[in-house]
Amino acid sequence: MDNSYSTKYLLLLWSGCIALVVAVGCVLGHAGMPSERVTTCVDGVVHRLSCELSGVISVQTSRYGAEDSAACNDGRKAEISNATCSDVAVVDIVKKKCNGKRVCELSSSDLGVSGGCRGTTKYLHTTYTCLSAFHHVTCEHSLAHLQCGEEQVILVYRAEYGRRDHTTCIHGRPDSQIQNINCLNPTSKVAERCDGKNSCLIKAGNSEFGDPCYGTYKYLEVAYTCSYSQDQCSWCGHHHYSGSSEAMLLFRLSSTMWLAAVCLFMASAVSTETVTTCGDASIAHRLECEDGVISVQSALYGRANKVICSEGRPPQQTSNTGCSQSGTRNFVKTRCNGKKMCEISTNDVNSPDPCTGTYKYLQTNFTCLPAIHLIVCENSYAHLYCDRGQVISVFGADYGRQDKAVCYASRPPSQVENVYCSNPTQIVAQSCDGKNSCSIRVSNSVFGDPCVGTYKYLQLSYVCEYPTFG
Structure with a gap:
């Protein structure tokens, strides 16, 4: 919709800032974040952790067994005499599978501890928190844009390249390319390239991360936060954290949330996200807002820059920087405005060809409006x-x-x-x-x-x- 919403944005920002300050006060007023608990009582049943409303998962504890006679016994006395049924810590396995994701599903069979203990009531019990981190999904052949506010730096919490569901980055893809959902490849390359920087650009592709599942159309999933580096914060030196990365992340998130709340009162506009998809084929272009809904600011199909999407391309394919498809912005706005997630394809905007012989890309700038x-x-x-x-x-x-x-x-x-x-x-x-x-x-x-x-x-x-x- 093309109506002017400037007054509405300011009102929403003001009410959002008030809510954020209240939330920040609650976070800073406690030593830690509130924990969620999930207990699954039957082997093979889905054990689901979720931070769908905000943030990403950070597992605190996870145990499998039957040492607690009151758990999952439906009023029956649990038989726990079998020593193989003692409580087993599986926290490292659950952390590896779930940390940094918004939703994680697994079962006891995924942990290698199912079976045995016949006649005994067993359970899988996990406690976790939802950390306020940015969560980005970038489809294969697109560029992941990680960016922080002024004087802030990136801290990557988790990154994974592959495919683990049938619904992400599927626009225009044949079924054969999205069937393999057991294609998981955790990677440290995003942290190596982006940690400590104010902004970072990295391509979601096999050339960067290898190919964990040939023939499958993949995506890069990244969770990160923005923090003020120690030399930019006069009072940060008074705090010393020698514990786990989760504890350090919690401190950084608390300080970042406080400073972000102050900055919101001074801001005249919401921050802008950028998605860039390289190529002319049917490649998914994905916009997503964790909080709020999409408002497209600009969209370009063509080329306005010699550097973007130039990897492996001869100079003659990137020299024309005045190439743009008319109507792209209106098309993307019509398809995506007001939605939490939107996937379109370069095939939707690439005809007629605006500049034959030029290697083109689709780039969209959008904001996430509270709605x-x-x-x-x-x-x-x-x-x-x-x-x-x-x-x-x-x-x-x-x-x-x-x-x-x-x-x-x-x-x-x-x-x-x-x-x-x-x-x-x-x-x-x-x-x-x-x-x-x-x-x-x-x-x-x-x-x-x-x-x-x-x-x-x-x-x-x-x-x-x-x-x-x-």
Whole structure:
């Protein structure tokens, strides 16, 4: 949507800053972060750790066994006489699999400790915290942009190149290239290249990280934080941390959150993210906001720089720096604005060729605006509501399907396969803008049917604001 939201942004920034200062006070007022606990009682059942709302996982403890007679016994007395059932520390294995991720799923069989202890009630118990770190996913053949605020430096917490799910970086890829989800390759190269720098650019590709699974389309997943280096902080020298990297990261995050809260009050705009995808083939271009929704600022398909995406290219393919495809910005805005995650393909914007013979790239600059994001399945009702005295302002809405993994439970495959069904709609804004609350039915009778036979959903984002008068 192209409406001006400058006043809304300032109001949202102000309320966001107040909330952040309160949150920071809570963090700094405690010696550590609150812990989450997960206990899984049956061998082979999924043990799921999640920091989907904010941050990344940092495992504190993890044990497998049956030493606690009260755990997972459903009122029965656990049989723990078998010595092989004693509590076994598996924290190092769980840390390796889960630290630095937003979601992690595993089972006791993944730990090499399942089986045995017949007749004994066993369990897998993990405690973890959600660290406030940046989490970036960059599709293969794209450039990962890591960046911090002024005078801050990067600290990489975890980086992994490969594939571990069927839903990330899949746009335009054949099924054969996304089936292998057991392709995990933790790498220290991102930390070696980026730690201590204010910003860093690294290509997500086999040339940089090797090929852990030939024939699979991969992505780079990075978790990092921004900290003030010791020589830039006069009071940092009074604190000495000789413990684990998690303890150091916790201290840096606490100080960074405090300083970031102060800076937010002084900022006139939200920070900008950049995604760059190299090449002319059908390559996924992924925008994502962990908090808030996407607002595209600019988008270029072509070439405006001799250095970007120039690796291995002869000079004649990178010399034309005045090459751009008209309409790219509007296309990306239409597809992505108001969403938490958006994947498009270079094939969506590469025709007609704006400059034959030039090696091109797709680069998008976007901000993450604080907004409420809803996904409502077909034949349900979308309920939008604000606090007393506030009114709804819809930022964007789409009816259709762009993801196989959304609103798919109990649906036959034929109804969720079409992920190229997108219908931006103004109906939600027309029905709900200016109201304190609003309900709208998600159905073809309201929004039309953009893809007959496909089970659809409504995806929308909105903000609550105080009305202005005069």
